[in-house]
Amino acid sequence: MSDCLLQVKDLKIEATAYPPGEPPRDITIVEHVSFELEKGKVLGLIGESGAGKSTIGLSSMAYGRGGVRITGGKVFVNGRDVLQERPNGLRALRGREVTYVAQSAAAAFNPAKKLMEQVIEATLHHGLMSKSEAQERAISLFRRLGLPKPETIGNRYPHQVSGGQLQRVMTAMALCPKPDLVVFDEPTTALDVTTQIEVLAAIKEAIVDTGVAALYITHDLAVVAQVADHILVLQGGGMVEYGNTDHIINSPTEEYTKALVSVRSINHKEKTGGVSVLSVNSITARYRGTTFDVLKDVNVELAEAQTLAVVGESGSGKSTLARVITGLLPPTSGTISFNGRILPAEFEKRGRDDLREVQMIYQMADVAMNPRQTVARSWVMNR
Numbered sequence: 001m002s003d004c005l006l007q008v009k010d011l012k013i014e015a016t017a018y019p020p021g022e023p024p025r026d027i028t029i030v031e032h033v034s035f036e037l038e039k040g041k042v043l044g045l046i047g048e049s050g051a052g053k054s055t056i057g058l059s060s061m062a063y064g065r066g067g068v069r070i071t072g073g074k075v076f077v078n079g080r081d082v083l084q085e086r087p088n089g090l091r092a093l094r095g096r097e098v099t100y101v102a103q104s105a106a107a108a109f110n111p112a113k114k115l116m117e118q119v120i121e122a123t124l125h126h127g128l129m130s131k132s133e134a135q136e137r138a139i140s141l142f143r144r145l146g147l148p149k150p151e152t153i154g155n156r157y158p159h160q161v162s163g164g165q166l167q168r169v170m171t172a173m174a175l176c177p178k179p180d181l182v183v184f185d186e187p188t189t190a191l192d193v194t195t196q197i198e199v200l201a202a203i204k205e206a207i208v209d210t211g212v213a214a215l216y217i218t219h220d221l222a223v224v225a226q227v228a229d230h231i232l233v234l235q236g237g238g239m240v241e242y243g244n245t246d247h248i249i250n251s252p253t254e255e256y257t258k259a260l261v262s263v264r265s266i267n268h269k270e271k272t273g274g275v276s277v278l279s280v281n282s283i284t285a286r287y288r289g290t291t292f293d294v295l296k297d298v299n300v301e302l303a304e305a306q307t308l309a310v311v312g313e314s315g316s317g318k319s320t321l322a323r324v325i326t327g328l329l330p331p332t333s334g335t336i337s338f339n340g341r342i343l344p345a346e347f348e349k350r351g352r353d354d355l356r357e358v359q360m361i362y363q364m365a366d367v368a369m370n371p372r373q374t375v376a377r378s379w380v381m382n383r
């Protein structure tokens with residue numbers, strides 16, 4: 001019990017729902033959730049999207065997102081009931097004792113500030129280290145997390161690194177102040193498979209090295225099996241099964257957990273292509289102000305009813321190709337043909353129908369959508 005860092009007892013969390021045409025009402029999104037986490041251990045929170053993982057993770061910082069309220073139960077961090085903390089106590093808790101690695105690093109970073117400044121900000125704010133000590137620690141964390149050019153990557157802005165790299169920078173930011181607990185909220189979901197394994201190993205190593213405890217949130221049992229000592233399976237805001245990793249993976253008792261364990265990758269279905277829809281002809285592209293080509297003479301043909309997978313490690317140019325196709329980044333040479341016509345390179349010069357017919361679904365849905373519009377309105381505006 002003395003080693004118990006985080007203790008959650010019979011947690012209940014409610015939120016305000018806004019059904020269209022009806023008055024707002026309270027709904028319960030988490031109920032009867034209890035678990036414990038010892039120092040230096042990792043607890044995996046697993047469940048499908050909407051199961052309540054992030055909501056529970058944030059409760060360890062006594063935090064509820066907009067409209068979300070913790071209405072029952074207790075949350076102890078280092079033996080203190082954090083739900084009773086005053087604002088001063090909460091400020092000492094958040095960013096110092098407990099830190100958070102968000103699912104979407106892109107939404108978490110300030111686009112106008114360089115990475116290093118943001119990585120060491122909380123550490124300096126809490127007066128935990130001098131600026132040079134914090135910078136040194138950040139650089140060593142960058143190195144440990146496998147980031148390229150660890151000495152200078154901190155001079156870049158968030159948009160100047162890939163999505164996967166930004167996620168690793170955020171992990172460095174969370175570890176910088178030497179917290180007792182880190183909440184990792186799907187930190188590797190945005191990474192390619194090879195990087196995911198590397199970063200997971202790095203996170204696990206960092207946890208062992210620093211003695212930090214972690215709540216590791218994911219929807220992927222294969223991921224959590226690699227890092228967690230214990231696993232809590234969630235569904236619809238409630239506990240399904242809770243036990244040590246070996247037990248959950250190798251001899252689950254609940255049907256839901258068994259189903260999670262037996263999930264196989266989606267079957268590949270071959271489709272035969274007909275008429276060519278899209279052709280990418282000798283595309284070379286680079287970003288403004290840089291001196292190297294991200295894409296070099298790329299040629300791709302896509303026929304009707306076909307799906308083309310673009311595969312490559314983090315930073316290899318997958319999103320850049322999508323930007324060129326949708327007109328967001330005009331290429332330095334080459335053309336994009338769509339339904340037999342060459343599309344204008346710049347998105348501003350494309351017609352309304354072109355914009356409607358060639359669409360992009362972004363890696364980070366939460367940053368791509370206007371937070372001031374309801375989901376329904378965003379949909380209508382796109383028609």
Ligand SMILES: Nc1ncnc2c1ncn2[C@@H]1O[C@H](COP(=O)(O)OP(=O)(O)O)[C@@H](O)[C@H]1O
Pocket residue numbers: 015016017029047048049050051052053054055056065066067068
């Ligand atoms: N701010 C909010 N207001 C109302 N309901 C919310 C809010 N945030 C999350 N929810 C609801 O709470 C449930 C759990 O969400 P979440 O914790 O984000 O799930 P997970 O992280 O497992 O995907 C979902 O049903 C979601 O719709």
Ligand SMILES: [Mg+2]
Pocket residue numbers: 053054055103185
């Ligand atoms: Mg979540």
